[in-house]
Amino acid sequence: MSANEALAARLHEMSQLMDLLGIDSFRSSAHARAARAIESQSTDIALLASDRKALLAVEGIGPKMADKIIEFCKDGKIKEHAELLEQVPQGLLQLLDIPGLGPKTIRIMWQDGKVTDLAGLEKSIADGSILSLPRMGAKSVEKIKQSIAFIKQQGGAGGDGAAPKRLWIGVAQPIADRVVALLQKAGDPGLKVAFAGSLRRGKETIGDIDILAAPRTPDEAGRIMTAFCKMPGIIGVLVSGDVKASVRVGLEGEFGRWGNETVGSGGGIQMDLKMVPPDSWGAAMMYFTGSKEHNIAMRERARKRGLTLTDYGLFPEDDPDKKLGPPHSRGIKSICPADTEEALFKALEVAYAHPETREDLGEIGWKQTPHLIELPDIKAELHAHTTASDGRMSIEELAENAKARGFHTIAVTDHSQSSAVAGGLKVDRLLEHIENIRKASAKVKGITILAGSEVDILADGQLDYPDDILAKLDIVVASPHAGLSQDPITATARLLRAIENPYIHILGHPTGRQINKRPGLSPDMAKLYAAAKLHNVALEINTHWIRLDLRDIHIRGAMEAGCLLAIDSDVHETVDFDNLRYGILTARRGGVTPDRCINTWDSRKLHAWLNRKRK
Template identity: 35%
Template sequence: MKNTDIAGIFEQMANFLEIKGENPFKIRAYRRAAQVVEHLPREIAVMLASGEDLKALPGIGQAIAAKMEELVRTGHLAAWETLKNSLPEGLSDLLEIPGIGPKTAYRLATELGISSVDELEQAIQQGKVASLFRLGDRTAENLLHQIQSLRRKDQRIPLGQALPVVEEVLSRLRLLTGAKNLLAAGSLRRFRETVGDIDLMGTAENPEAVIRSFVALPLVREVLVQGPTKASVILADGLQADLRMVEHEAFGSLLQYFTGSRQHNIALRTRMQKKGLKLSEYGITDVDTDKLEKFTTEEAFYGRLGMQYIPPEIREDRGEIDLAAKNALPELVQRSDIRGDLHVHTNWSDGAAPLESMAQAAKAAGYSYLAITDHSGGLGVAGGLNEERLLKQQQAIRRLNKELEGIRLLSGIEVNILADGRLDLSDEILSRLDVVVASVHSALNQNEAKMTRRILKALENPHVDILAHPTGRLIGKREPVAVDLEAVFQGAAAHRKVLEINCMPDRLDLQDISIYRARELGLLLAISTDAHRPEHFDLIRFGIGMARRGWCQPSSILNSRPVEEVLAHLKGGDAVR
């Protein structure tokens, strides 16, 4: 059983215990356990297999540790089944709807006999929900809106698809006179790999005019809600986008509140409640005096709480709040730290541009070096290089390096890892290259044991430098290969190999929690675009976002270093010129 499944069960147990009026400390223990498990960089199953003590995890006591082990060993939890069977059917589905807490869900189930989201929608339309005690028409309409949003969120959109659409919306709105501070918040700003609804926000002297322009954009397919300061629309690709306009003085509070994540905001509010402060989208209220302070920036908001500014990408309640209170947050890697790209293709294999064009584009992107890593011949669909063509390309790179100024090309290859772990080029030819990137492209359906042995064997090859897109996933299209990443990371550490963070929006591989774990183990990572055409160098921002979500500093990123240091790490300085 995966960590996400365990976390979901613990969260539901907390909700159901709240319905039954159980001890608040017990309820909080399960909620905390859900958060801890969800954000672990390693699977509980792997930890148990290696003999680790789950009670060493923060907030995990003996009872919950035993339940985690029961879930992993058996796939079931007796206590959970008993609790679930003691309550009306369908509560879990109702609790998925924002705005419905445990007690409201229980009332809907017991008083109206509602056991599904469809039944709730029908009851709202029939006016039954509005007639419930303290649930009026407005609340019922809001619940209907949330149900519709939830159904759209079930089909989350990859970040790489959503971000360009949002940027087009914002660029059009920024042309409006008086519109300021226009930004996206939510999971998109945190650079999560998939997003649901889009939260946009800004300030303006005439917010109503901005709202009118927003709903009239050509990208808007349907207007759900329109008011003087807020509107909700469905964009042409099915994304729901909500725009909120607020006074300039409160923008920082609004942006912080809607950037999230939910766990981060809950942890922050809980911490500040103990200090007599109440946090909201409007600002910070002193409970004793009822005085509201507003903030124009997030920096000022966090500063009022006695904290460093917390970058959006790490607002996931993974310890960032405690570190910010100690002024001890790491300086995360930025675009300006990246000095080169170590995984790029040209028209020698499946790329769209010649060597010189890719070199000039990399130079224009601010890079001082570029590794040319076309596919090897074993990957027939990519028009890969056999040894003869690879040697010819190496000669072409040498000639071009004599002509280029301001950028240096490195000779490399993306070599295919065959089904048995062998590489499809000889050690003799690989030893002549500056950079050898190895990757799995075939036999993707191998079981975990075979795939893990296969990759580990490739990592043992002394000429392999970087493991590219380690899980082989394509977001929304292809699941990751079955592989024991912990074993791969240990193997990479043992052989001083580098792991890739692939910037292609449909890959984003490694993903954030795996990056976090690799960094913990002291592994070096390379943020590589896998560019196949000049414009692909712009995709570096996606890899930067993933690296920041994994708490990477520049010191963890190989290609944040000068070319001499890169080559010294990869080949001991014996570079092919």
């Protein structure tokens, strides 16, 4: 967990504690909002907090919050947090993770039902006393029971307080693809089915998988619902009505088989299906895609124009006090077509925002839609390994694979000598490897094979080969692999030194973080961007879904600073090429345009750029 994430988690918990204690809800939501603001900062919080003014400039952070943040950075803790924690029983927070139970209900149970933890809750379910709570009936209790079972299976039931884990996008996406195909098959030809939610927005981790379908007849709807609730791997149905359902699916069975990397979510993932009339498709996609913050901002914009934006369309605002019920249910027609998102954006006079950018971080209010990079724009892979180090393919196999993807260039960049576990090449082996690459290059036509290396950035910022060896390589990708728990100042100096090396082209996975595994380095990113621009070094977006490093918010900063980016799949085996889609999504979240990504350049432009450092 990075420092920013740790602080955000702390503030979020403070907000939850306030809810449980029944403290002023505005204070609570101010803390939740501050937590979100911290999460979307690309600067390491320790650096930000060294300048109180900069902290105050962040939307949602006022004087009191700034002091708490500074306190956290100095002492590693917030006194008020500890004080709140003292007033609430240990096991209570965990109950908030149970769907169906919110702060109000938990507070009542705690105050007069003597429930202070999961065991107490289970007891009150067992003896039926839970039913005496307001708004608690058989259906709600059943849902809670199922949720408890799921949480226990996830492993966190010991009371470690761990929030439910989010799945890597690379694990969630193939599952969603299969479900979409399955539902399409259950319907008639031409049925619209799509995934939405954070998956469609391309977030690096996914909480649940949202699927939208637009059946045209009740019969078709019935078949879709049945197929969804009975798909392979189902471990529980939470809700199933006529138009929506929520289920949990295990990752072990038919929809699992993701090798040993499925551990992220423990045992399963929630999937939500919603069915809508075809003429509401666009409005429903907007709603289901989110983000929540984007939706709210869009709906506010509608209200300012005397309109109401809902999941079904755009309506005249005829009922400000909301007494009459949703407009669509009263037979009122949308004032514009609601079958596409584009039509709704247009009617609200907002430039279309791609799903990946819908985070309410400035996209509403664009003069025009930016031209974001797309998958087919990528024409070169500049970071790949062969059997010479830890890859699975020979040079020729690698080149053939790249050619089949339509690339004009593939760079062979095996590990350098310090990466012993990855079979890094000593200088003599590297020289021999270069010869082999030249030979393969003569054999395989129709693609340029570059001789390169992924050179370790040593702890002090030196590169792992001397300059005269680097000079022999067509391309140098320099990456940090070890020493990833350095403090921010040392890490900054280390990476800056690497960027300043005259032979480096690309800074590979700059922070070395691995999602859900380790935080990696927290350098002063602004300094990195400036140096990369000055020395003409491209910053890598490593497309492996465990890395996605640079991450979205850092890419945003790099784009604003005018940097070049490289989107590379760090290929070790054939399937790694398929990770490109995650790199593209992440790049789009950061606002990358094709001109700024060196992998989109035509062969002449790219090679000229590489050669500028080889004179």
